[in-house]
Amino acid sequence: MISNLMRPKVNGSSAIRRMFEEGKKLAAVYGPENVYDFSLGNPNVPAPEELRDAMIDILKTEDPLKLHGYMSNAGFDETRQAIADDLNHRYGTVYSAANIVMTAGAGSAMNITMRSILEPGDEVIVFAPYFLEYNNYLSNYGAVPVVIAPHPESGFMPDVQEMCAKITPKTKAVIINNPNNPTGAVYPAEVISQLADALKSKQEELGTVIYIISDEPYRELVYGDAKVPHIPDFYNNTLICYSYSKSLSLPGERIGYVLVPPQSDGWEEFVLSLSTANRMLGIVNAPSLQQLAIARCTGLRSNVAFYERNGADLYEGLTAMGFSCVKPDGAFYLWVKSPIDDDAAFCDELKNERVLSTPGSAFMGPGYFRLSYCVSHETVVNSMPSFKKVAARYFG
């Protein structure tokens, strides 16, 4: 009944579901407060109250035919303009509504982008470890990922040299995810600059267009002095896929956008292609109420300090026990070296102590595991004895 292409994907889903079911079983036996679930990326800081108030006000005052009706497939002009204004304010750019296409979150933003540029057999560069859903997105359009190996020595920065060696005439894009899931690393300006220069040379050498697809749902979640570079300042053919899922704690509402900068090749046709892809993929447009709410809330942010404290305490706690971790500069993930090669087996050990984590292999980063710390601070504190018990076996 379902296609041969889908069957392995569905079986993969079942595996995740089994993990989820096991977590529920543990919670039933030990009580949910005694299970420390670091496996999910669901924000636990509530959305700002101003956003709720904006939604209520829109429902009370807006003409329902406009509020709930179709608009251009690219989204409401006022929302697109508000986003352009916000970006211009922050980056000194000159974007307008015409550079923005509203989407049902970053996942959908990446899909309409890929639908626009990819054909069967095309190649897209990804830097391991990475969010494996990218592979599924690419498979929708018959394209394949070309994986660049992880670079632990550099704190998991993208390996520009290996990237260059693997670019071919079929390379249509390079995916960057900054701040990074799963490592929590933030690529600084000098890394982006190097990568951009290398891609410019490659474009010239091959006479092709190679896009940077920059997946930036964690852009606003950065700590201390870390800064997320605005990639169009470094490289013209950049497409930014953004979501309010993390910055405003709205993952279920499916609202985000693609930014197509005016210096990118054929940007006007590209914007038209993205809106066409919104329609072709049946999404038609980003949900209308969410769009109008965002038009009023581009300046709001989630409580970053909350995640920063969780990340710092988890990092301090685990390194003190002997674990090697990447110090997170952003997002809400801690990337920890597994004391044994078999990261899945180590995650099972943690699970036996009621700690749920994700093996690095699930991100093409074997030998590591990911802790997602968008959890209560109590979860971080109370999980420490469990980590300690396991750590004692390895770091004695």
Add this chain to the structure above:
Amino acid sequence: MISNLMRPKVNGSSAIRRMFEEGKKLAAVYGPENVYDFSLGNPNVPAPEELRDAMIDILKTEDPLKLHGYMSNAGFDETRQAIADDLNHRYGTVYSAANIVMTAGAGSAMNITMRSILEPGDEVIVFAPYFLEYNNYLSNYGAVPVVIAPHPESGFMPDVQEMCAKITPKTKAVIINNPNNPTGAVYPAEVISQLADALKSKQEELGTVIYIISDEPYRELVYGDAKVPHIPDFYNNTLICYSYSKSLSLPGERIGYVLVPPQSDGWEEFVLSLSTANRMLGIVNAPSLQQLAIARCTGLRSNVAFYERNGADLYEGLTAMGFSCVKPDGAFYLWVKSPIDDDAAFCDELKNERVLSTPGSAFMGPGYFRLSYCVSHETVVNSMPSFKKVAARYFG
């Protein structure tokens, strides 16, 4: 920059945009009240007030972490259960939450369905005239439409004989759209029964599974005695793609579902495949606030009488002038025979009298044109002199 696959789709979009721009030009010259726009399918009956009140109450009372957070890719259990209950109440069925997957509208419902069953080279039967976006959906997965010719003698009922002749081992599905866009026809039980029997024989003969994909966004918009048959009562391998866009006037909000009946082959795996496809296509889940609102509003309906009056008045008016029209039993479309073979040229004649319509060729139904009467009643009344002026040239 954009792919060869996308370029013709984007150019097609430009053509629609040009028509839209021309309409705006006419409105600027003659005043918007003197332009009669029957080209769009955007409901003009406002969403029920109860729905707005439900959304406001949810925003005020629901925990924001639940309200705006991720849920299962298939949707909130309470929403899926409320929909199952509503269907059971209406059709005497025994559906549960497990048979429903929430989607970002019917277009997205069709895409996750197609993503689940189609592989490159597969064939899907469609009955002309039909909503041409289906072709784009199929092209996403490398599948091709097999078009059954229009059957004006039967009032544009599906031609079961031609369907049978065109089914091959590659046929994965038959798309039905009932009530129909663009004809406004409603296929009655005896037609569905015939079609179901023919498909059962074909499944047996070929040893394959052939799904009916039933696209039913207009299901609640039916007039007089017309009844929309519940296809799973006739055929097990039915997948219903539904949207609240028309029944609750929420097209911009992107909320709908797929129903997978428990008598369909491998339905549990199919439901899992649909939720996986929600994730793979980057939509992840239907927007969460809209889902929770629907859970409280399954019994609400839009003002059907409003559309019925528009349809009846337009039908009476145009037939009195000499036009041949299909008497609409549902949806909000009137399908009119063009007095000349070149339907696009005739639509241009109407446009010169400030009436905007859509040529039948845009639905693979040449020689006809479509009037979308989700407009104010004044538009129907005030457009009559324009129609009369053009009619006088042909029906004297």
